[in-house]
Amino acid sequence: xxxxxxxxxxxxxxxxxxxxxxxxxxxxxxxxxxxxxxxxxxxxxxxxxxxxxxxxxxxxxxxxxxxxxxxxxxxxxxxxxxxxxxxxxxxxxxxxxxxxxxxxxxxxxxxxxxxxx
Amino acid sequence: xxxxxxxxxxxxxxxxxxxxxxxxxxxxxxxxxxxxxxxxxxxxxxxxxxxxxxxxxxxxxxxxxxxxxxxxxxxxxxxxxxxxxxxxxxxxxxxxxxxxxxxxxxxxxxxxxxxxxxxxxxxxxxxxxxxxxxxxxxxxxxxxxxxxxxxxxxxxxxxxxxxxxxxxxxxxxxxxxxxxxxxxxxxxxxxxxxxxxxxxxxxxxxxxxxxxxxxxxxxxxxxxxxxxxxxx
Numbered sequence: 001x002x003x004x005x006x007x008x009x010x011x012x013x014x015x016x017x018x019x020x021x022x023x024x025x026x027x028x029x030x031x032x033x034x035x036x037x038x039x040x041x042x043x044x045x046x047x048x049x050x051x052x053x054x055x056x057x058x059x060x061x062x063x064x065x066x067x068x069x070x071x072x073x074x075x076x077x078x079x080x081x082x083x084x085x086x087x088x089x090x091x092x093x094x095x096x097x098x099x100x101x102x103x104x105x106x107x108x109x110x111x112x113x114x115x116x117x
Numbered sequence: 118x119x120x121x122x123x124x125x126x127x128x129x130x131x132x133x134x135x136x137x138x139x140x141x142x143x144x145x146x147x148x149x150x151x152x153x154x155x156x157x158x159x160x161x162x163x164x165x166x167x168x169x170x171x172x173x174x175x176x177x178x179x180x181x182x183x184x185x186x187x188x189x190x191x192x193x194x195x196x197x198x199x200x201x202x203x204x205x206x207x208x209x210x211x212x213x214x215x216x217x218x219x220x221x222x223x224x225x226x227x228x229x230x231x232x233x234x235x236x237x238x239x240x241x242x243x244x245x246x247x248x249x250x251x252x253x254x255x256x257x258x259x260x261x262x263x264x265x266x267x268x269x270x271x272x273x274x275x276x277x278x279x280x281x282x283x284x285x286x287x288x289x290x291x292x293x294x295x296x297x298x299x300x301x302x303x304x305x306x307x308x309x310x311x312x313x314x315x316x317x318x319x320x321x322x323x324x325x326x327x328x329x330x331x332x333x334x335x336x337x338x339x340x341x342x343x344x345x346x347x348x349x
Contacts, residue, residue, distance in 0.1 A: 003156045005248035012273045019277040026284050105243030112245055112265050115276065
């Protein structure tokens with residue numbers, strides 16, 4: 001399969017989600033920003049215009065929150081709220097609808113910064 | 118930020134002229150060589166742009182190996198090492214439909230010239246260092262200079278594992294739902310008589326005596342007996 005220049009970043013996002021965010025609730029709560037950015041990197045479709053709305057990560061937020069048991073809704077809402085904040089920032093920078101490549105470039109930058117932190 | 122395909126060609130000409138590079142611009146697809154990106158966009162992504170008439174811009178950074186042939190010839194005949202960059206992977210399906218343009222750039226002082234070119238590409242195309250070919254990054258020494266430039270999947274996995282362990286050591290993880298018991302254990306437990314979990318504390322000697330002496334009734338115990346208990 002042809003991955004494009006962001007293939008590696010998507011792989012890293014997958015590693016973070018599977019190895020950390022989905023595996024441990026403690027990790028998810030402590031590194032919420034990293035998990036949200038990883039979910040966004042994974043959720044952006046390639047090669048189209050993307051509407052910057054938290055609905056992008058709805059399915060992934062549900063998946064991540066599934067492990068939280070009774071706290072499920074609270075965790076999912078926290079994830080969607082943070083995703084909304086990140087996307088609002090990107091909307092200011094890139095406009096309401098952005099090419100997926102431009103969006104991925106910015107998300108990759110933020111994700112790798114957060115991974116480094 | 119990504120500014121569209123037309124602006125890139127013009128800006129590249131300006132960058133090369135200002136940087137003092139020796140370069141030529143030739144119509145045609147890129148030569149074979151070392152890919153600067155690990156993976157470029159698939160050719161199908163370019164079809165729309167080609168239909169709109171935009172050229173596909175490629176860069177070939179050429180390091181001659183003693184050859185004095187023109188840059189494009191040196192690349193094709195193997196008289197040079199060519200580092201090739203393009204947003205879109207060139208493929209036979211684009212032949213005849215797209216208008217490719219290749220910039221052949223002479224990089225004599227390989228490290229410095231190539232580093233400047235890579236920086237320019239990363240900045241104008243908003244590409245993270247992890248999108249670049251590790252071998253090319255090693256040539257210019259960016260693996261050591263830039264954090265995360267040569268990050269691998271294994272390194273990320275190790276990092277995540279370390280973070281998880283660190284967090285777990287700080288505070289124990291709250292217990293999740295207990296795993297289901299095996300059937301044999303569950304049956305054996307069900308067969309055993311149930312034991313009372315909470316027990317009342319054993320009454321004191323005084324209370325026991327009081328209970329025996331007084332008839333069972335509601336309300337406070339008679340005064341005299343209460344006093345008796347207190348005094349004993």
